[in-house]
Amino acid sequence: MLAGITGITGALTLGTPARAARKGPERPVNILFAIADDWGYPDAGANGSPAARTPTFDRLADEGALFTRAFCAAPSCTPSRNAILTGQAPHRLGAGANLWSELPATYDVYPDLLQQAGYRVGRMRKGYGPGVFPQWPHDPAGPGFPSFGEFLDQQPEQTPFCFWLGSSDPHRPYDPELGEQSGIDPAAVDVPPYLPDTPEVRADIVNYLAEVQRFDREVGDALRLLDERGLAGNTIVVMTGDHGWPWPRAKANTYDAGTRVPLAIRWPGRATPGTVIDRLTLLSDLAPTFLHAAGRPVPAAMTGQSLLPALSGTAAPREFVVVERERHARAREGNLAYPVRALRTDRWLYIRNFFPERWPAGDPDFDQGLQGVFGDIDAGPTKTQLLENRHRPQFARTFELATGKRPKEELYDLASDPHSLKNLADDPRQAAVKTRLRKQLQNWMLRTDDPRVTAPRTDFWDKVEYFG
Structure with a gap:
């Protein structure tokens, strides 16, 4: 299925040499x-x-x-x-x-x-x-x-x-x-x-x-x-x-x-x-x-x-871009992925988490040695301090932001919340925005032959060999 991808609607076929548009070099x-x-x-x-x-x-x-x-x-x-x-x-x-x-x-x-x-x-x-x-x-x-x-x-x-x-x-x-x-x-x-x-x-x-x-x-x-x-x-x-x-x-x-x-x-x-x-x-x-x-x-x-x-x-406006992830590090029991698709506009960030029951930063009790627990976060002084002080009031909020489970959908107004700290996905005042962005993401996934559009919980990337 994945190997058979052949094209995308609207792909560019620009091939005019840049130098043909001007005299040199x-x-x-x-x-x-x-x-x-x-x-x-x-x-x-x-x-x-x-x-x-x-x-x-x-x-x-x-x-x-x-x-x-x-x-x-x-x-x-x-x-x-x-x-x-x-x-x-x-x-x-x-x-x-x-x-x-x-x-x-x-x-x-x-x-x-x-x-x-x-x-x-x-x-x-x-x-x-x-x-x-x-x-x-x-x-x-x-x-x-x-x-x-x-x-x-x-x-x-x-x-x-x-x-x-x-x-x-x-x-x-x-x-x-x-x-x-x-x-x-x-x-x-x-x-x-x-x-x-x-x-x-x-x-x-x-x-x-x-x-x-x-x-x-x-x-x-x-x-x-x-x-x-x-x-x-x-x-x-x-x-x-x-x-x-x-x-x-x-x-x-x-x-x-x-x-x-x-x-x-x-x-x-x-x-x-x-x-x-x-x-x-x-x-x-x-x-x-x-x-x-x-x-x-x-x-x-x-x-x-x-x-x-x-x-x-001379570029036409671009309404949005889509970013995505599948499996990052060996961070969960069974080497499972944490698949996400996210649609970013000038103002909004809409995120679809396909397995909200999984830990986004890795399992809290799964340690393969390289990055430690929450293995999708690189080891270093900041992570160490966050883990060692997770129960202190000064650190509890930032620890939860980094490691806590996330809902199926997230929505952020980047104009007022550039660091994506307040999820508006359940705010009824933003229901129309969420619906529009969800539909745009779905259509983009269809156009680009994303396997998760028809099989959102496919385990294909869970089973791909990890060579690290």
Whole structure:
């Protein structure tokens, strides 16, 4: 059933070479894609973060476009990266919707499509995954290189390139010494209301931001290489993270803290410097964007939308995006998933939890050793403090927000509740809104061949092998 997906209604088939719309450059455009691991919105200076120091990201935003409403397709590494590579919603990727899974080689990925079109493709460090890829000759994100510089050293002058610069920053665990050396003032960090505001949590956030800064410096080094080799003027640079930050009620959750990401795109001559794009955007839009920019056809199976119209100011409004999750970590007895679909508009967040009887953050008494109990929450000082103090009044509310069971439906008015703390699903005053969003989600699931539209409690993803 999952392997037989062939297309989607309304998929883009844009294939006109970008250079045909203007006089130069004559050569196909190069692509540098820089992706952090667990870097969430708004943790960048250009996004208004009071403590994050990200001069490289800010530079890309100044010299290109800043996307203020960008979201991952899934708040979990493997399915998010699979969606980026394939341009498809995770539920269309079989086992690839789970963390630590396998992406079958039957799915097209944009690096392969560009390589077939004459591009030289490469990758450094974290690309696809985590997971296994026995059907592929190399990581689906591209063959590995020690660094971007060594990749460029071997680059033929007349050949376009597509390079995936993958970092493990700012994924846990953190080095407190790096945080101490960062110069970030703990008093300046923003502690969201779904976390306890304690010195320990502030120090944990400082350590996270120190790794964000390290990633930013590394991308800055890559930009200098482009400048030094005269490649910057004909290279699209995209900088983002694979999903939200690794905190309770964030990563592995479909609230904005788990799904909203920084995104900046620089394309000299195409993206007007200083452009701010508020249009709803998904990271699965990047694959069709890269293909469109290279003048290649976009496969009909891709659910993402090329961002070139958004960059040129000609994009039609996008009423909503959908994010989703299946199984994240090994966090429940029987290795069960916690499947969710969530529809995000400019103002509203509607969430459908398919197994409300299960624990959303993992079972409270199931400990596989790596992340501990509530295994969908990454281990770290914040989680430890939350668990050890769960019965104290200062922590009880935030502990319940992170770990408590959730109803079948959730509805949040993000205009007044940006952190999704007050569920309005049972508020009769919002019944019409809930009905409308529920119908939109249902229709989208139908259009994209989501197995849960006809079998909402399917156990397919419960049974997929976990390779972690």
